[in-house]
Amino acid sequence: xxxxxxxxxxxxxxxxxSARIIAGLARLVNDVGLAEELAQxxxxxxxxxxxxxxxxxxxxxxxxxTARHQAIDLIRRNxxxxxxxxxxxxxxxxxxxxxxxxxxxxxxxxxxxxxxxxDLLRLMFIACHPVLSTEARAxxxxxxxxxxxxxxIARAFLSSEPTIAQRIVRAKRTLxxxxxxxxxxxAHERAARLASVLEVIxxxxxxxxxxxxxxxxxxxxxxxxxxRLGRMLAELSPxxxxxxxxxxxxxxxxxxxxxxxxxxxxxxPILEQNRGAWDQxxxxxxxxxxxxxxxxGRPPGPYMVQAAxxxxxxxxxxxxxxxxxxxxxxxxxxxxxTPTPVVELNRAVAVAMAFGPARGLELVDPLAxxxxxxxxxxxxxxxxxxLAKLGRREEARAEFQRxxxxxxxxxxxxxxxxxxxxxxxxxxx
Numbered sequence: 001x002x003x004x005x006x007x008x009x010x011x012x013x014x015x016x017x018s019a020r021i022i023a024g025l026a027r028l029v030n031d032v033g034l035a036e037e038l039a040q041x042x043x044x045x046x047x048x049x050x051x052x053x054x055x056x057x058x059x060x061x062x063x064x065x066t067a068r069h070q071a072i073d074l075i076r077r078n079x080x081x082x083x084x085x086x087x088x089x090x091x092x093x094x095x096x097x098x099x100x101x102x103x104x105x106x107x108x109x110x111x112x113x114x115x116x117x118x119d120l121l122r123l124m125f126i127a128c129h130p131v132l133s134t135e136a137r138a139x140x141x142x143x144x145x146x147x148x149x150x151x152x153i154a155r156a157f158l159s160s161e162p163t164i165a166q167r168i169v170r171a172k173r174t175l176x177x178x179x180x181x182x183x184x185x186x187a188h189e190r191a192a193r194l195a196s197v198l199e200v201i202x203x204x205x206x207x208x209x210x211x212x213x214x215x216x217x218x219x220x221x222x223x224x225x226x227x228r229l230g231r232m233l234a235e236l237s238p239x240x241x242x243x244x245x246x247x248x249x250x251x252x253x254x255x256x257x258x259x260x261x262x263x264x265x266x267x268x269p270i271l272e273q274n275r276g277a278w279d280q281x282x283x284x285x286x287x288x289x290x291x292x293x294x295x296x297g298r299p300p301g302p303y304m305v306q307a308a309x310x311x312x313x314x315x316x317x318x319x320x321x322x323x324x325x326x327x328x329x330x331x332x333x334x335x336x337x338t339p340t341p342v343v344e345l346n347r348a349v350a351v352a353m354a355f356g357p358a359r360g361l362e363l364v365d366p367l368a369x370x371x372x373x374x375x376x377x378x379x380x381x382x383x384x385x386x387l388a389k390l391g392r393r394e395e396a397r398a399e400f401q402r403x404x405x406x407x408x409x410x411x412x413x414x415x416x417x418x419x420x421x422x423x424x425x426x427x428x429x
Contacts, residue, residue: 006051009059014043016221017060019145021067023119028071030182032126033172036144038074042067120145120225121232122184127171128196131178136171141200143168145229146222148207155408190237197233198246198303201226205250209257210409218261223254234289244293245304251286252310255279267415271319283314305334324354341370349382357389377406381416388423397423 018039025035042063056062127141142148154164185193208222230247237243259277260268290307293300300308309330316322331347345367352360364383373379384399400420407413421427 003051006055007047009055010043010046010050013046013055013059013063015147017063018147019120019123019225020060021064022144023123024064025067025071026123026126027119027182028068029075030179032123032140032144032175032182034074034176035071036172038067038071039063041070120229121236122182124197124200124229125184125193126175126180126182128193128200129175129180130193131174131180132171133167134196134199136167136174137196138200138203139164139167140171141197142203142207145200145225146204146207148204152207184236191240194233194237194240194243198242201230201233202246202250202303204229205253209253210412218257220257223250223257226250227254239296241293241296241298242301242303244289244296245301245307248286248289248293248307249303249310251282251289252307252314255282255286255314265411267411270313271322275317278314286314287311300333302334302338305330305337309334322353324350328354341367341373342376345373345379345382352386352389357386361386361390375406377403377408377412377416379403380406384419384423388419393423394425 021039021042022032022035025038026032029035029038045066046059046063050056050059123144124141127144128137132140139153142153143150150165150168151161153168154161184190205223205226208219208224208226210218227247227250230243230250234243234247255278256270256273258279259273259275262268286307290304290311293304293307309327312323312327312330328347328350331343331350335343335347344363348360348363348367351363361383364379364386367373367379368383380399381403384396384403387393387396387399397420400416400423404413404416404420407416
């Protein structure tokens with residue numbers, strides 16, 4: 001295997017396995033920052049060894065084993081140093097045979113301790129600890145559990161890359177200085193920390209569902225990881241409707257993944273998808289989760305409302321049967337709960353589908369003044385679509401070109417450039 005081939009394979013393995021490796025190490029060393037450093041050391045070892053020795057049969061286990069041995073060596077060195085310092089302060093212990101080192105702890109027992117079944121969930125809660133700001137919790141969790149780069153996280157937050165990088169560094173330092181234990185919080189603390197955890201899970205899902213950068217439109221491993229974490233949270237918090245609402249939303253969204261790509265990997269809009277390819281099992285699971293949320297009898301939160309919107313699409317047997325008026329009404333409720341420019345942009349799309357592109361454009365145009373959307377490619381993309389439907393093709397072409405210049409995903413950029421070309425003079429409407 002050539003060096004470039006080995007490095008590409010290592011990058012793929014790291015994307016899939018890094019969260020589990022960091023989580024396992026964090027339970028061992030009780031320090032998230034140190035756990036990530038140890039995992040990175042194992043990655044460096046792989047970059048050196050695998051091009052010559054080849055990819056091991058179980059590369060994730062190789063990385064975990066390498067990092068774990070480094071962690072154990074570090075712990076043993078620290079244990080020995082602590083014992084030597086204690087020994088200097090208590091000279092009489094020097095006279096006791098075998099008292100210097102004694103029996104070393106069973107590190108494998110520490111590693112295999114069951115407690116709460118999943119180290120990833122522990123890592124989620126420690127990354128979302130209240131000592132961190134909401135923004136820091138989300139960014140750190142995306143970095144550690146989602147395996148996202150700082151650039152991808154910045155795009156998910158509509159923020160700058162240096163800001164996100166500094167946020168992550170400060171978060172890890174804070175967790176270390178506060179000596180936050182690596183554990184799932186007790187039931188009475190869990191509710192206060194739940195909203196941030198849900199936000200992070202949904203951001204991870206969204207990065208997998210519509211990748212903000214790179215060559216692939218979909219990164220299924222992130223979607224499935226978010227779904228797994230969401231389902232686990234639902235078991236831990238059965239009386240929290242928003243947990244079930246988020247699970248319902250992700251189940252229904254994930255049901256469409258196979259239909260969202262053409263054979264060549266190009267994105268397919270929901271109205272053009274083959275609904276026969278939608279995963280009916282995931283849809284049924286989503287409906288069941290939404291029903292559980294509704295039966296709890298509390299006012300709907302943002303995730304329940306978004307799940308209800310997704311359910312409207314799932315119930316429609318064809319694109320023409322979609323109840324856009326109900327979807328527009330649900331987006332109005334969502335905008336009241338979460339008054340953000342992105343929600344308003346989505347509401348404008350629903351209004352346009354229900355009542356015509358002119359009505360939608362009336363809602364979209366004021367959003368151009370929102371600083372959060374200045375570099376958000378979906379704003380000119382939506383505006384271009386509405387202008388094209390109104391026959392204002394030259395304006396639409398300029399909007400699609402601007403959207404393509406802002407898009408970081410290769411597949412999405414190609415689609416936008418194609419739409420711009422279709423609006424050029426001489427092209428059929």
